[in-house]
Every structure is written in C-alpha cells, then in structure tokens.
Amino acid sequence: MADERIPFATHAESTVLGADEIILNMGPQHPSTHGVLRVKLRLDGEKVIGSECVIGYLHRGVEKIAEHRTYTQFAPYVDRMDYVAAVSNGLGYCEAVEKLLGAEAPIRARVIRVILTELQRIASHLFWLGTHALDIGALTPLFYCLREREEILKIFEKYCGARLTTHAFRIGGLQYEAYDELEKDVERFCKPFDKRVDEYESLLTENRIWVGRTKGIGILSAAEAIDYGASGPVIRASGVKWDIRKAMPYAAYDQYKFEIPTGKNGDTYDRYIVRLEEMRQSRLICLQAIENIPAGPIMGKVGKVLKPPPGEVYHAIEAPKGELGYYIVSDGTTQPYRVRIRPPSLINLEAFDKMIRGHLVADVVAIIGTLDIVLGEVDR
Amino acid sequence: MANDPEEKQPSANSPSEPSGAKPPAAGGEPVSKPPAPPAASAAKPPAAAAPPRPPAPPKEGPVALDNDLVKRYKEKFGPGILEAWVDRKQAILVVARELLGEIALYSRDEEKFDWLSDLTALDWPKREKRFDVVLNMYSFEKNERLRLKAQANADERVPSVQGIWATANWMEREVYDMFGIVFEGHPDLRRILLPDEWQGYPLRKDYDILTQDTAWVRENLGIESGQ
Numbered sequence: 147m148a149d150e151r152i153p154f155a156t157h158a159e160s161t162v163l164g165a166d167e168i169i170l171n172m173g174p175q176h177p178s179t180h181g182v183l184r185v186k187l188r189l190d191g192e193k194v195i196g197s198e199c200v201i202g203y204l205h206r207g208v209e210k211i212a213e214h215r216t217y218t219q220f221a222p223y224v225d226r227m228d229y230v231a232a233v234s235n236g237l238g239y240c241e242a243v244e245k246l247l248g249a250e251a252p253i254r255a256r257v258i259r260v261i262l263t264e265l266q267r268i269a270s271h272l273f274w275l276g277t278h279a280l281d282i283g284a285l286t287p288l289f290y291c292l293r294e295r296e297e298i299l300k301i302f303e304k305y306c307g308a309r310l311t312t313h314a315f316r317i318g319g320l321q322y323e324a325y326d327e328l329e330k331d332v333e334r335f336c337k338p339f340d341k342r343v344d345e346y347e348s349l350l351t352e353n354r355i356w357v358g359r360t361k362g363i364g365i366l367s368a369a370e371a372i373d374y375g376a377s378g379p380v381i382r383a384s385g386v387k388w389d390i391r392k393a394m395p396y397a398a399y400d401q402y403k404f405e406i407p408t409g410k411n412g413d414t415y416d417r418y419i420v421r422l423e424e425m426r427q428s429r430l431i432c433l434q435a436i437e438n439i440p441a442g443p444i445m446g447k448v449g450k451v452l453k454p455p456p457g458e459v460y461h462a463i464e465a466p467k468g469e470l471g472y473y474i475v476s477d478g479t480t481q482p483y484r485v486r487i488r489p490p491s492l493i494n495l496e497a498f499d500k501m502i503r504g505h506l507v508a509d510v511v512a513i514i515g516t517l518d519i520v521l522g523e524v525d526r
Numbered sequence: 527m528a529n530d531p532e533e534k535q536p537s538a539n540s541p542s543e544p545s546g547a548k549p550p551a552a553g554g555e556p557v558s559k560p561p562a563p564p565a566a567s568a569a570k571p572p573a574a575a576a577p578p579r580p581p582a583p584p585k586e587g588p589v590a591l592d593n594d595l596v597k598r599y600k601e602k603f604g605p606g607i608l609e610a611w612v613d614r615k616q617a618i619l620v621v622a623r624e625l626l627g628e629i630a631l632y633s634r635d636e637e638k639f640d641w642l643s644d645l646t647a648l649d650w651p652k653r654e655k656r657f658d659v660v661l662n663m664y665s666f667e668k669n670e671r672l673r674l675k676a677q678a679n680a681d682e683r684v685p686s687v688q689g690i691w692a693t694a695n696w697m698e699r700e701v702y703d704m705f706g707i708v709f710e711g712h713p714d715l716r717r718i719l720l721p722d723e724w725q726g727y728p729l730r731k732d733y734d735i736l737t738q739d740t741a742w743v744r745e746n747l748g749i750e751s752g753q
Contacts, residue, residue, distance in 0.1 A: 202720060205719040205720065210735055372641055373693065375692075375693030388666060457613045458618075460643075471662070484649075492696065
C-alpha cells in the first residue's frame with residue numbers, strides 16, 4: 147500500500163517523532179465526507195503532512211449528457227448536481243441560456259426567482275450548519291436546522307410540487323405562477339428567522355468546544371484564496387469582499403439592499419460566522435422582495451424550440467457555495483455544442499490540501515465540513 | 527485577422543463580420559422556425575411587442591473587438607494575439623498556443639485578471655487544430671471578465687498555467703481526463719474523475735455517449751456493460 151502512486155509523497159518532511167509515516171485512507175464511505183469523497187492522508191503521528199482527494203465516484207457525465215439533450219431537456223439535470231441547492235443550479239442554467247438567446251425573463255419572474263433562490267441559500271446553509279456541527283460533535287443544532295429547513299422545503303413543495311430537485315424555473319421565466327399564499331408563507335418563515343439564527347449562535351458561537359475546534363483551523367489567506375480560485379463564503383471569510391450578486395447583479399438583485407459579510411482570519415470559525423450572517427442577509431432580501439412582487443407575465447418570449455444563434459456565453463451566479471458558472475457554446479442547433487459547468491464545490495475543495503497540512507486527523511472532518519462540498523457537484 | 531480558422535466555431539456559418547449585419551444565416555435554415563430569439567426580431571414585429579427585448583441591434587454571435595484592452599495586448603504580444611471577439615458582451619482573445627503561459631501571466635499581473643474562474647476545452651473535430659483550451663478570468667479590480675482561447679492539435683502540448691493559478695491544477699487534470707489534452711509543465715497530470723486506467727476521452731466529439739471502456743468495466747465491475 148505504501149508505495150502506491152501517491153504524488154503527495156513528494157512533500158518531504160521528516161517526521162518529528164522519527165517514526166514511519168502512515169498513509170491513512172478516509173472514505174469514500176465515511177459519514178463525514180458528505181457523500182463519496184475519498185481522502186488519502188499522510189500522517190506523522192496524528193499530524194497530517196500531506197493529503198490527496200480522490201474524487202469521481204459520483205461522476206455521471208453531466209456535461210456529455212448535455213450535448214445530447216435539447217436546451218430544455220437538460221434543465222432538470224442541473225438540479226442533480228448540487229442537490230441541496232437545486233434552485234440555485236436551475237437559476238444559473240436558465241439565465242445562461244437566456245443570455246445565449248438574448249432573451250430575458252420578465253421582472254415578475256425574476257423577483258420570484260430571487261425569493262426562491264434566497265430561500266434555497268438559507269436551506270443550503272442550514273443543512274451545512276447542521277451537518278458541520280454534527281461532524282465536530284455538536285448533535286443538537288442539526289435538529290433545529292432541519293426544522294427550519296423543512297419549512298423552506300414545504301414552500302418549495304407548495305410552489306412546484308418538489309422539495310429537493312425542484313426544477314422550479316424555466317428558460318425564459320417560470321412555469322408556475324406564485325401560489326396565493328406565497329408571500330404569507332415566506333413572511334411567516336422569515337419574520338422569526340433571525341431569532342432562530344440567534345438560537346444557533348447561542349449554541350455554538352461562544353461555545354468553548356466549538357471555538358476550540360474551529361478557530362485557527364484550516365486558515366486560508368486572501369491571497370491563497372484567490373490563487374486557489376475559492377469563491378463564495380470561503381473567499382469572503384478570508385477577507386475578500388466579493389459577491390457576484392453585487393459585483394455583476396443578475397435576476398433582480400440590483401433592487402435589494404444587503405450586506406456582504408466578510409471574515410478576517412479565513413479560518414473555519416470565520417466561515418461559520420460568514421455563513422450565519424449570509425442567512426440573515428438572505429432573510430432580509432426575501433422580506434424586501436415579498437413587499438413588492440410586480441404584476442405581469444411570468445414567461446418571456448423564447449419560443450417552444452430553443453435555437454440560440456451560434457456563439458458562446460459564460461454566466462456565473464452566486465450559488466450558496468460560491469461561483470457557479472455555466473459556459474455554454476451553441477452551434478445554432480437545438481442542442482448545446484458544449485456545456486461546461488464550473489462547480490464551486492470542486493474548486494473550493496482543491497484548497498483542502500493547503501488547509502489541512504499541519505493539523506490533526508480530527509480536523510479533517512472540520513475542514514471538509516467548512517468547505518461545504520456536495521459530491522454531486524464535485525463529480526458531476 | 528485570420529478569422530477563418532477560428533471561425534470554424536459553431537459549425538456552419540462564419541460569423542466573421544463585425545457590424546450589425548449579424549449572420550441572419552445563423553438561424554439560417556429555418557424560415558419556418560418560430561423561435562423568438564431576438565436574432566430574428568427584424569423579421570418579427572411581435573417579438574418587439576413583448577416586454578423583453580426592445581434593444582434589437584447587433585447582438586448574438588461573435589463580433590470583432592478592438593478596444594483599449596485588445597490594443598494593449600496586441601502591443602505587448604503582437605502576432606501572439608490572433609483574434610479578438612466580443613460575444614454576448616463578453617470579450618474573447620484567441621492567442622497563440624505557445625504564448626498562453628506568458629499571456630496568462632501578463633493578464634494576471636499587468637491587467638489584473640487575478641482570479642481564474644474556469645479552465646476548460648472545446649472539441650471541433652473537423653477543424654485543423656481541433657481543440658480550444660478556454661480560460662475564463664475575472665478581475666476583482668475592474669470587475670470584468672476576459673476569456674482566453676488557445677488552439678491545439680491532438681498531439682500538441684499546451685503550456686500549463688498551474689504555476690500562475692494554483693486552481694488550474696485540477697482544472698487541467700479534468701481537461702486532460704475528458705479531452706486528452708496534455709499540459710506542458712503540469713506537475714501531476716493524471717485523470718481526476720475517471721479511473722486512472724480508463725481508455726478514451728469522453729468529451730471528445732467522436733466519443734459516443736454510449737461508449738465506454740468495456741474492458742475496464744468487465745474487469746473491475748464484473749459486468750458486461752455499464753449501460
């Protein structure tokens with residue numbers, strides 16, 4: 147096993163204890179790897195001196211499939227990438243194709259898209275928080291987080307009939323009109339939600355065990371985060387104030403006021419703080435959006451058969467995990483010539499090796515958790 | 527401006543010409559086609575009536591680009607910049623393959639495109655140089671994106687940009703995995719998503735969607751077919 151081709155063995159550091167290094171395999175069936183991630187660790191005692199992520203166990207060839215489907219047919223597939231934030235995936239894809247077509251969804255559709263996408267961001271962060279805390283040993287937050295997430299999933303179910311792989315949006319707008327009580331439901335969820343976030347904070351933020359397990363763990367400086375192409379909460383926790391919703395507004399984000407939370411140290415604790423604050427900001431966006439959902443059509447003029455003129459487009463959105471980019475090339479037919487999906491989880495995971503070196507085995511789960519990866523998206 | 531080779535682009539027509547005279551030929555064939563993509567808007571009054579797109583002018587399809595940015599690149603690299611396009615308001619530079627590393631470094635340091643958001647490839651099997659390696663860069667300072675493209679044959683090596691952006695490491699591995707493009711100077715070019723022993727490059731156009739490495743499947747999964 148030891149001489150199996152392990153490139154990280156090039157990282158030569160003599161062991162402090164003078165003992166032999168150990169290669170430890172973690173996953174792909176380890177519960178804290180959130181799916182089927184396999185990590186090979188090189189250990190000196192309990193210290194990690196090198197690591198390698200082995201991915202691809204969930205590879206389904208989504209990009210290849212895209213080339214054999216029409217633009218419309220491919221839309222449901224994107225829900226299966228980041229399956230805890232399907233709505234965001236759908237938004238990115240629909241907007242990318244709309245850009246390719248030169249079309250735009252009507253304003254009413256875009257506002258409803260914002261509402262659902264922000265709810266999805268909250269749901270995704272809640273799921274992250276619950277499982278991340280669970281990995282580190284705090285069982286309780288999971289129950290509270292799933293309780294709130296359930297409320298959001300119920301709203302999705304009422305809206306489009308599905309809870310997870312929603313396929314909520316259509317290219318050019320929406321298929322479904324907002325149901326009658328959508329605003330009320332969103333309000334009922336959002337109004338008390340900041341108190342809920344306070345509750346999570348009371349469980350964790352000043353909890354000595356939590357602080358001990360997360361502060362100073364997995365530090366990524368701003369320069370490193372940029373070098374590694376990190377995005378979303380990961381790069382913001384490193385102090386880079388950058389959010390695509392502000393930098394290059396899409397959907398209807400230019401109409402709403404919200405802050406971009408950032409961290410200072412780029413450690414696991416800061417990423418936790420940033421995500422919690424993002425949930426509060428998403429709540430504010432939702433509350434602003436339901437104030438005024440413009441009347442009008444929900445579907446733009448895109449035609450039944452989509453044939454974008456030849457050319458290409460790269461469109462990125464701020465998904466809960468970071469920059470989700472779609473690079474679509476059209477050859478003028480009804481099927482995309484190429485769809486490249488830039489998954490935030492994959493790219494963020496790349497910094498894992500950088501973050502883990504020098505930490506202990508127990509910190510591996512903390513760092514995998516803090517990156518908020520979803521393997522469906524990493525492997526596509 | 528040898529725009530022809532590049533323009534093999536999307537199969538048929540050559541969008542080549544700037545100006546609003548977008549190739550209506552693009553949508554070409556279908557007189558019958560209903561799609562409302564505004565490309566057709568000239569012909570279709572109703573399209574204009576709809577709420578979406580009033581600004582009909584030159585849109586879809588690549589158009590030659592010649593702004594300050596392109597001028598600076600051309601000044602610096604001369605013939606290294608083969609073509610410059612703008613498509614859907616996004617700037618694209620087609621650069622000489624051998625200079626890709628230098629141009630990427632210049633982009634990062636001088637033009638401040640310091641964040642590599644994506645690196646991928648395209649396959650145009652009928653073209654003389656079948657692959658495009660595509661870099662999507664972003665500049666925090668300017669809040670702009672820029673796309674670089676370099677063309678390569680199946681047997682030509684592309685300079686790795688892994689030393690410029692650490693993030694390119696896995697992206698180049700994925701491109702190698704899916705297209706078989708070899709990156710010169712990459713420290714660890716192995717397959718990333720598929721098994722190491724897999725034969726074939728799935729995202730090439732001549733790799734059918736039902737194709738698989740039957741021998742691998744038989745040996746490792748113990749079944750006749752993964753389908």
